[in-house]
Amino acid sequence: MKEKIKINPVTLDIVKDSLIAVSNEVFYAFARTSMSPIIYETLDYARGITDVHGKLLTQGNGACAFIGLIAPMIQEIVDKYGLENMKSGDVYIINDPYMGGGTHLSDIGMVMPVFYGDEVIAFVGNKAHWSDIGGMAAGSFTTDSTEVFQEGLRFSGVKLLEGGEICQPLVDMMMSNVRYPETAQGDMWGQIASLRTGFKRICELCDKYGVEVVKGSMERLLEQGSLISYKRLRELPRGTWEMEEYMDDDGHGNPVKLKVKVTIKEDEFIADFTGSSPQVISPINTGYSSLCAGVRVIYMSILGPEMAVNDGVFDPMRVIAQDGSVLSCHAPAPTSCYFESMIYSVDVVWKALAPVFPEALGAGHMLSVCSVVLAGTKQGNGEPFLIVEPTGGGWGASQGKDGEVGQFCVGDGETYNVPVEMAENRYGIMVDEYSLHTDGKGAGQFRGGSGAVRTYRAMTDGQLFTASFGRNKFPAWGTGGGKDGSYNYFEFHRKDGSVEGPMGIVARKLLNTGDAVRMVTCTGGGYGDPLKREPEKVAWDVKNEYISLRQAEEEYGVIVDPVTFTVKGLTEKREK
Numbered sequence: 001m002k003e004k005i006k007i008n009p010v011t012l013d014i015v016k017d018s019l020i021a022v023s024n025e026v027f028y029a030f031a032r033t034s035m036s037p038i039i040y041e042t043l044d045y046a047r048g049i050t051d052v053h054g055k056l057l058t059q060g061n062g063a064c065a066f067i068g069l070i071a072p073m074i075q076e077i078v079d080k081y082g083l084e085n086m087k088s089g090d091v092y093i094i095n096d097p098y099m100g101g102g103t104h105l106s107d108i109g110m111v112m113p114v115f116y117g118d119e120v121i122a123f124v125g126n127k128a129h130w131s132d133i134g135g136m137a138a139g140s141f142t143t144d145s146t147e148v149f150q151e152g153l154r155f156s157g158v159k160l161l162e163g164g165e166i167c168q169p170l171v172d173m174m175m176s177n178v179r180y181p182e183t184a185q186g187d188m189w190g191q192i193a194s195l196r197t198g199f200k201r202i203c204e205l206c207d208k209y210g211v212e213v214v215k216g217s218m219e220r221l222l223e224q225g226s227l228i229s230y231k232r233l234r235e236l237p238r239g240t241w242e243m244e245e246y247m248d249d250d251g252h253g254n255p256v257k258l259k260v261k262v263t264i265k266e267d268e269f270i271a272d273f274t275g276s277s278p279q280v281i282s283p284i285n286t287g288y289s290s291l292c293a294g295v296r297v298i299y300m301s302i303l304g305p306e307m308a309v310n311d312g313v314f315d316p317m318r319v320i321a322q323d324g325s326v327l328s329c330h331a332p333a334p335t336s337c338y339f340e341s342m343i344y345s346v347d348v349v350w351k352a353l354a355p356v357f358p359e360a361l362g363a364g365h366m367l368s369v370c371s372v373v374l375a376g377t378k379q380g381n382g383e384p385f386l387i388v389e390p391t392g393g394g395w396g397a398s399q400g401k402d403g404e405v406g407q408f409c410v411g412d413g414e415t416y417n418v419p420v421e422m423a424e425n426r427y428g429i430m431v432d433e434y435s436l437h438t439d440g441k442g443a444g445q446f447r448g449g450s451g452a453v454r455t456y457r458a459m460t461d462g463q464l465f466t467a468s469f470g471r472n473k474f475p476a477w478g479t480g481g482g483k484d485g486s487y488n489y490f491e492f493h494r495k496d497g498s499v500e501g502p503m504g505i506v507a508r509k510l511l512n513t514g515d516a517v518r519m520v521t522c523t524g525g526g527y528g529d530p531l532k533r534e535p536e537k538v539a540w541d542v543k544n545e546y547i548s549l550r551q552a553e554e555e556y557g558v559i560v561d562p563v564t565f566t567v568k569g570l571t572e573k574r575e576k
Contacts, residue, residue: 035186073101089164225312362398363525368470393521403449444482444526472504482526
């Protein structure tokens with residue numbers, strides 16, 4: 001066994017932090033070079049650096065749904081090709097939902113080995129949502145696919161660049177099968193450019209400190225992550241907690257059961273999803289990798305959300321799921337809307353553990369990505385446009401804090417909406433409304449955060465609207481005595497005044513000039529007994545239209561003056 005070289009611990013930490021800085025530079029290099037608004041505005045992508053064995057060293061900003069998906073993606077490439085068959089400048093492309101790191105076909109992963117001299121010392125990887133990757137519908141991910149072949153091009157770990165030279169036949173095939181080739185090619189080169197940035201910076205570290213010091217720092221990152229996670233795990237309550245919930249449905253009216261048993265031991269955190277529904281013919285299935293990514297969100301919330309993400313941190317975590325289930329699907333199951341079951345899996349673990357870890361886990365939130373795809377032509381010039389975006393909503397309240405308003409779901413994390421001005425400039429729509437959904441639900445000592453209302457009006461004929469709004473039948477749950485929040489839905493307001501909906505799932509609904517779609521996301525669940533909310537806060541809520549006068553009195557037991565918005569008195573129920 002090779003003996004470890006002795007390295008000054010200060011130097012190790014400098015190099016370790018430098019690797020994190022390199023990873024951040026890779027992230028922003030892609031944001032500045034991509035072509036799709038869902039990447040450079042929304043930031044629906046992730047990047048990471050692994051060691052030579054595919055162990056994740058650092059992964060930061062981006063979609064929470066991608067936490068820990070870079071490493072299994074890279075490990076698939078290493079297993080398929082072998083280190084000995086790789087060349088400096090190689091880049092591999094992978095989006096297979098059934099392989100390591102898989103989500104849905106729209107999320108394109110790229111992997112680049114980092115050579116220092118003749119030796120592979122690390123890998124750089126990124127994963128980004130392309131606006132279109134072919135398939136049966138514009139935007140590629142749709143709500144009515146029944147098999148993966150309808151959802152676009154599938155790359156099961158293919159070499160895109162060899163020795164720095166692009167495989168032009170592969171690129172030609174890709175561009176012939178996507179609807180927006182110029183945008184796709186821009187995103188492709190943006191991903192490649194960011195990988196090359198990581199390659200260059202890691203080699204510069206090796207030049208400055210020596211390759212053995214850099215490799216030693218990689219080991220230190222993993223060791224520190226493992227030591228900290230095991231230490232914190234030993235401080236947690238031990239036991240087993242179970243939860244069972246049903247998703248809205250499978251898109252065909254059939255219930256989908258999700259079941260989990262969470263066990264925390266001195267040296268293990270186990271989430272066992274045995275008993276969940278088999279995979280279905282609608283695209284809400286998820287692969288095992290994305291299931292693990294979902295569980296990691298709650299795992300890190302409990303152990304410490306401030307911890308740096310690396311594979312050492314996840315050493316104690318184990319996820320069990322039956323092969324062929326809706327949470328560990330296999331080919332040819334469609335996965336366009338994988339995020340629905342993946343985030344529901346987060347929710348059942350969250351709900352099971354919320355009473356045990358109230359300081360870390362609050363009440364239920366909007367749950368769904370509330371994904372929107374709108375394709376059509378722009379007014380005036382007739383150019384095609386494509387909207388692919390998530391929708392913000394309400395988060396649940398937590399111990400000592402009201403819920404956040406108008407934020408994206410737990411799967412999106414550090415992502416953003418497209419500004420109204422940009423949307424109206426780039427797309428064939430007018431934004432009639434973008435406001436908070438103040439329905440007053442989610443009552444509690446700490447109030448659930450409001451969702452959002454967004455209305456798009458078509459400016460041309462023939463636009464096609466596709467959306468998947470989960471949490472459409474079961475409201476955001478309250479905890480600790482707090483009340484439930486509300487639901488996500490959308491409805492169509494036709495030019496002739498008729499209204500269709502509310503509904504939670506639709507594929508390619510036709511919008512003509514003057515028609516509008518009104519999208520509404522839920523208010524999060526409340527935390528604690530509403531009668532314990534400070535009366536002055538209740539009056540402030542009424543003044544700012546988060547709740548009504550009636551809700552203040554009935555839910556919170558506070559009588560508010562409708563003119564001055566001061567507390568006039570308390571109800572008998574409140575005074576008991």
